[in-house]
Amino acid sequence: MPAHDSRLWTIDTPNTSYVVAVDDHDRLRGLHWGPRLSPEQALALLDLPESPFRPVVGREPRFDLGAASAFQYGHNGLQVRFSDGTRDLELVFAEAIEEDGDLTLVFADRHYPLEVRTRYRSHPGSDVIERTLALRNTGTEAIDVVRADSATWVVPGLDTPRLSQLHGEWGAETQLTRTTIPYGETVIGSRRGITSHQANPWVAIDDGAATETSGPVWSTALAWSGTWRITVEKGPTGSVVVSAGFGHDPIAIRLSGGETLETPIAAGLHTAGGFASAASAWHDYALAHVLPHPDEVRPILYNSWEATEFDFTAEDQMRLADRAAAMGCELFVMDDGWFGARVSDRAGLGDWTPNPDRFPDGLGPLIKHVHSRGMRFGIWVEPEMVNPDSDLYRAHPDWVYHQPHRRRSEVRQQLVLNLARPDVAEHLHARLDELLSQNEIDFVKWDMNRPFTEAGWPDGEDPDRLWFDHTRNLYAILDRLRADHPNLRIESCSSGGGRVDFGILRRTDQVWTSDNTDALDRIAIQDGFAQVYPARVMGAWVTDSPNPLTRREVPLDFRFHAAMAGVLAVGGDLRVWSDADQARGAELVADYKRIRHAVQLGRRHPLQAGAVTGVQYDRGDQTVVLAWRRARSFAYPDPLLKLHGLDPDARYRDERTGRVHHGAILAAHGLELGLDPADYASAMIELTRLP
Ligand code: GLA
Numbered sequence: 001m002p003a004h005d006s007r008l009w010t011i012d013t014p015n016t017s018y019v020v021a022v023d024d025h026d027r028l029r030g031l032h033w034g035p036r037l038s039p040e041q042a043l044a045l046l047d048l049p050e051s052p053f054r055p056v057v058g059r060e061p062r063f064d065l066g067a068a069s070a071f072q073y074g075h076n077g078l079q080v081r082f083s084d085g086t087r088d089l090e091l092v093f094a095e096a097i098e099e100d101g102d103l104t105l106v107f108a109d110r111h112y113p114l115e116v117r118t119r120y121r122s123h124p125g126s127d128v129i130e131r132t133l134a135l136r137n138t139g140t141e142a143i144d145v146v147r148a149d150s151a152t153w154v155v156p157g158l159d160t161p162r163l164s165q166l167h168g169e170w171g172a173e174t175q176l177t178r179t180t181i182p183y184g185e186t187v188i189g190s191r192r193g194i195t196s197h198q199a200n201p202w203v204a205i206d207d208g209a210a211t212e213t214s215g216p217v218w219s220t221a222l223a224w225s226g227t228w229r230i231t232v233e234k235g236p237t238g239s240v241v242v243s244a245g246f247g248h249d250p251i252a253i254r255l256s257g258g259e260t261l262e263t264p265i266a267a268g269l270h271t272a273g274g275f276a277s278a279a280s281a282w283h284d285y286a287l288a289h290v291l292p293h294p295d296e297v298r299p300i301l302y303n304s305w306e307a308t309e310f311d312f313t314a315e316d317q318m319r320l321a322d323r324a325a326a327m328g329c330e331l332f333v334m335d336d337g338w339f340g341a342r343v344s345d346r347a348g349l350g351d352w353t354p355n356p357d358r359f360p361d362g363l364g365p366l367i368k369h370v371h372s373r374g375m376r377f378g379i380w381v382e383p384e385m386v387n388p389d390s391d392l393y394r395a396h397p398d399w400v401y402h403q404p405h406r407r408r409s410e411v412r413q414q415l416v417l418n419l420a421r422p423d424v425a426e427h428l429h430a431r432l433d434e435l436l437s438q439n440e441i442d443f444v445k446w447d448m449n450r451p452f453t454e455a456g457w458p459d460g461e462d463p464d465r466l467w468f469d470h471t472r473n474l475y476a477i478l479d480r481l482r483a484d485h486p487n488l489r490i491e492s493c494s495s496g497g498g499r500v501d502f503g504i505l506r507r508t509d510q511v512w513t514s515d516n517t518d519a520l521d522r523i524a525i526q527d528g529f530a531q532v533y534p535a536r537v538m539g540a541w542v543t544d545s546p547n548p549l550t551r552r553e554v555p556l557d558f559r560f561h562a563a564m565a566g567v568l569a570v571g572g573d574l575r576v577w578s579d580a581d582q583a584r585g586a587e588l589v590a591d592y593k594r595i596r597h598a599v600q601l602g603r604r605h606p607l608q609a610g611a612v613t614g615v616q617y618d619r620g621d622q623t624v625v626l627a628w629r630r631a632r633s634f635a636y637p638d639p640l641l642k643l644h645g646l647d648p649d650a651r652y653r654d655e656r657t658g659r660v661h662h663g664a665i666l667a668a669h670g671l672e673l674g675l676d677p678a679d680y681a682s683a684m685i686e687l688t689r690l691p
Contacts, residue, residue: 009096009103010042011120013127016270018120019045020064020105026093028105028118030064030154030241033218033270062154062241065107065118067091068147075185075231077149077243078133081252082112083141091116113139113257127271128285133245133263140257148253149231149245150266155218160208161240163232164219164275166200166528171516171549173197173497174528180208181234189229191248193416193452193470194494195501201228202532205240210274212606213644217271217278220244221532223290223502224264226471227251246471251464264503275531276644280603283534287601290505291537292482293489297600298510298536298567299376300328300589301443305335306517306543307573310344312337314359316575318369323574325373327582328589331443332370333378333491338363340390346413349385350392352431363439371440378443378491381435383428384474385414385449399424401466403456411450418457420469429477436485445512446478448494471503478507491539497525500533510537510567517543517571518550519562523613523628526565527606535617536600540564541571542585554680556581558628560588561682565599565615565626568592591684595624605644609670610636616643623652623687625671631679638681640670652687660690 008021008031019032019042031045067089068076081087091107094115098104107116117134131151137143155161161181165188166174188203190196204219220242222228227248233241244266247253255261267285271278287294302324308316321332337343338358340351348355354363363379370377386393386400388410393400400415402408408415417424435441457463482488492504493512500511511533514525522540529538540563546553563569568589574582592599595617602619607627614627627641646652648664661671675681 007093008043008046009105010037010039011103011122011129012036013122013129014125015272016127017042018129018268021046022093022105026091026107027063028065028093028107030062030152032156033154033268034156034216035272062235062239064152064154065091065105065116066149066152066241066243067116074235075233075241075243077147077152077245078116079145079147080114080135081144081146083143086112089114108138112143113137114143123285123289126285126288127281128267128269128289130265130267132265134260135255136260137255137257142257143255144252145255145261146252147245147247148261148263149243150222150263151220151245151268152241152243153218153220153268155205155240155242157239158205158207159238161234161238162206162208162210164204164206164531166202166531168197168525168528170197170495170498171514172521172525173500173514174200174525174531176528176531181205181232181240183234183236186232186234187229188232189248190227193226193455193467194448195225195228195499195504196451197494197496197498200532201230201244201501203230203232203242204275204278204531205232205242206275212276213274215272215274217275218242218268219271219278219282220266220268221282221502222246222264222266223506224471225474225499225501225504227467247467251467253465253468254462267502276605279531282532283536283604286502286505286534287536290502291509292507293509294536295601296509297596299330300592301331301333301378301539301569302327302329302375302574303333303335303445303541303569303571305380306541306548306571307575308337310337310342312358314366317366320574321366321370321373321375323577323582324570325375327570327574327586328593329375329570331376331378332373333380333443333445334366335380335445336382336447338379345387347387347389349382349387349414350390350417352381352383352435367440376442377440378445379435379441380445380447381432382447382449383432383477384417384419384470386417387414389413401452401455401457403454404458406454406456409453411453414450416450416452416455418466418470419473420457420460420466422473425473425477429480432477432481433484436481436488442487443489443491445491445493446508448499450495475503475507482507497529500529505533505537510539512539513566516549517541518547518552519554519559520552520630521550522562526562530604530606530615534600535566535604538566539569540566541569544572556584557588558680558682560585560592561626561628561684564588564592564595564684567600568596595622595684595686598622598624603645607641607643609639609641612638612641612673612675614641616645618645621689623689625683625685625687627673627675627685628682629675632677635677638673638675640672642670643667647689651690653690655686655688661687
């Protein structure tokens with residue numbers, strides 16, 4: 001990260017450069033985010049004409065640090081309110097600190113006691129640049145921070161800039177859409193206290209012409225699991241900036257004298273080579289720099305939720321465990337309904353001790369049973385919640401978020417605990433630590449099933465702080481539990497995929513992608529998910545047919561093949577599966593064990609030909625193709641499926657048929673899938689590159 005000029009800096013990654021410079025008014029301009037530049041080329045950026053300063057017209061140079069100040073009428077990533085009511089900042093550049101490859105640019109307000117640090121970090125072998133902002137109140141009077149975006153990314157000029165985003169709702173997460181960016185501000189985010197099903201904190205910008213395999217893409221992802229906001233702003237001349245940060249309007253966080261506010265990481269990535277290249281660069285980043293145990297492949301889990309919901313005994317769980325083990329599952333997860341008075345969703349949340357009727361001798365016998373079948377044992381918890389009908393709530397009705405003279409709105413008969421309170425956080429950590437210390441629990445599914453409402457803290461000193469401290473304390477509890485129970489693995493769930501982001505993934509091992517386990521819907525959800533997050537964390541259960549949510553009937557192979565594109569798991573009621581389905585399930589589980597290294601750790605290429613869609617995963621000499629076709633039209637034959645990224649001069653053996661294919665032919669003409677002509681046909685094909 002050499003300084004080529006005393007006021008210009010370059011953050012280099014293997015293929016890209018990000019260049020910023022402080023101008024004559026001490027404003028930090030974003031000069032370049034694109035292909036890698038030499039030091040000489042980076043310096044030449046200073047010779048490019050600057051947009052003229054025309055405050056009335058509104059054309060402005062684009063700033064990497066968007067501080068609220070004179071003539072800044074657009075979105076400002078940094079906004080504060082000083083105690084005397086002053087809102088404008090006049091920042092003066094103080095110094096640049098280069099340490100361990102990180103660059104920190106330090107600014108201070110010309111008059112008020114506020115220091116602003118903007119940090120840039122890159123990692124060897126990755127084109128992702130991580131950015132954070134730190135604000136320090138160097139005085140004694142409080143400063144309200146209205147907005148502290150982690151990063152404002154200046155995207156180079158594009159003719160028809162397009163936005164890709166992931167939107168959705170419960171049961172329909174991570175739906176990918178690409179739209180032309182309108183003029184003005186486009187805001188996506190969450191005000192729910194969680195990352196949300198409605199929007200995932202990631203966006204990509206391209207010039208409107210990128211495809212899966214071609215074209216430059218600029219994308220950013222925010223590593224935060226509470227409320228957030230990404231503002232994409234298109235100026236009058238079509239220029240685009242993307243500003244990403246935690247918190248939402250109209251909340252502010254109070255910074256007392258001497259206090260520092262650190263923002264979460266906003267990661268940015270410029271790639272050439274289309275959307276698939278961008279996605280796989282994000283996957284590589286997640287595996288190398290985000291996940292706690294990146295080299296582990298995830299075990300095949302069985303989850304009991306769809307089989308039993310709340311209606312079970314310890315013996316039912318054991319019977320399911322026996323069936324799951326026979327099918328080849330490696331981790332048995334007992335879901336909701338095992339604790340307190342939790343025999344329905346009306347009571348018990350908050351009381352994390354085994355239900356005495358269901359587990360008179362505690363969890364020990366079930367755990368022993370599961371372990372004796374060669375599986376690990378996992379358990380469901382929803383620590384941030386309480387049912388009003390629980391011992392915890394009866395003892396501490398003030399421990400939930402609430403506001404004076406307002407009702408306490410329930411969702412699923414539950415309220416949200418005020419995890420921002422240190423005593424609540426301490427209590428939760430102690431209960432979970434006790435549960436994990438007293439029982440041989442290998443895996444926790446950590447759920448969070450409702451958004452915040454009436455989010456108040458009547459006797460809190462700075463009530464808006466709850467929006468930040470809830471997530472920080474959640475992270476701290478997870479970090480502490482992991483440190484004290486190093487063999488524990490954690491799944492993040494929030495009614496399915498409501499809390500999927502690089503913040504939670506830094507301290508969990510996988511996520512529950514969606515409560516919608518319909519294979520057809522899942523293919524779309526998984527495709528959106530894969531824009532950012534790797535298959536290594538994408539939990540995918542095979543459940544019953546017809547699907548409990550959609551009532552769609554889908555053959556077993558198709559359900560398995562769809563789930564095998566992620567972390568395969570089984571979630572059906574194995575007590576009622578036919579012997580034939582159990583036997584076929586065991587074969588498909590065995591198939592998955594052969595391909596999971598490629599799926600979970602390999603490079604993903606999306607595939608499409610006519611009505612056939614699929615994914616290809618490459619790792620070392622192994623190429624795996626999973627393909628699906630719902631229905632054929634007019635009895636037309638299925639097209640061949642063109643593969644990507646293979647060596648044209650190499651030959652590849654189809655392990656199913658023994659047939660040897662040329663890489664060049666697979667790329668130019670495609671692979672014959674041999675799909676069944678009936679509806680809901682699917683295939684898994686393993687190719688091995690021959691020496
Ligand atoms: C949420 C989860 C489900 C299941 C139930 C249990 O909906 O997403 O997988 O754990 O809670 O109540």
